[in-house]
Amino acid sequence: MTSRLEAYRVSAYNTAKLSENKMHDDTVARRFGFSGGLVPGVDVMAYIMHLPVKKWGRAFLERGLIEARFVKPVYDGETADITGEESDGVLTIQVESRGQLCAAGSASLPVSAPPVSISGFSETAPVVERRPVNAASYELGKWLGTVPRAWAGDAAKEYLTDVRETDAIYAREGLGHPGLLQRVMNRVLVDNAILGPWIHVGSRMQLLAAAASGEELTARAKVTGNYEKKGHRFVELDALVVASGRTPVAHCQHIAIYQPREQAAA
Secondary structure: OEEEOOOEEEEOOOOOOOOOOHHHOHHHHHHOOOOOOEOOHHHHHHHHHHHHHHHHOHHHHHHOEEEEEEOOOOEOOOEEEEEEEEEOOEEEEEEEEOOEEEEEEEEEOOOOOOOOOHHHOOOOOOOOOOOEOOOOOOOOOOEEEOOOEOOOOHHHHHHHHHOOOOOOHHHHHOEOOOHHHHHHHHHHHHOOOEOOOOEEEEEEEEEOOOOEOOOOEEEEEEEEEEEEEOOEEEEEEEEEEEEOOOEEEEEEEEEEEEEOOOOOOO
């Protein structure tokens, strides 16, 4: 039996206008065929996560499974409608904006979080000096680490505002939003090379524990794919996000175009 969830509407916000990734800059994004700067995929995924957290609450934050692909941009100030249908315990979720399908994903609540050994993920420091991205930056099989990051106090509140989160569970229970784990996954790429404009295109995330607000987060990531497709260079990561250096909070697969093809000038 299929049931439809109450839709969730967001006024999208480009949190990365001033970031190093100029794909979020209007002028640069137009060179790649977009109408303007892109709302980060990790923030669109944060919009998507509102539905399963609303349905399953803290249980989803402790052991939920979610995946999403980003197929069209969401733009700053545009309305994004997040809709979901449940069938046999699986939520099928879509994000639409400007009458187009922008992202598609699914979420479910396993009976328990699968066992993951932290020892299976090599703890690696990020590079001491970042260099312009090249073939060796994300070499297949390479282990990559991140600079530790924490969103505490005002930073945690600001994040919830930025991703337009309305669920009170994070403030009420002192929990970090799982969208922050996706931001850490992006940092795997950024902390280890100087990138030009780039695009996050998809993720799968198995949550393993609910991270407390303000906990220090790092990623231990292995490069599992590095290839060319239709003129774009893709990288795939398999990673464990760790809180306070000891607690695995998410097992993630992350896909990005780290060297997109520019559109030919008209």
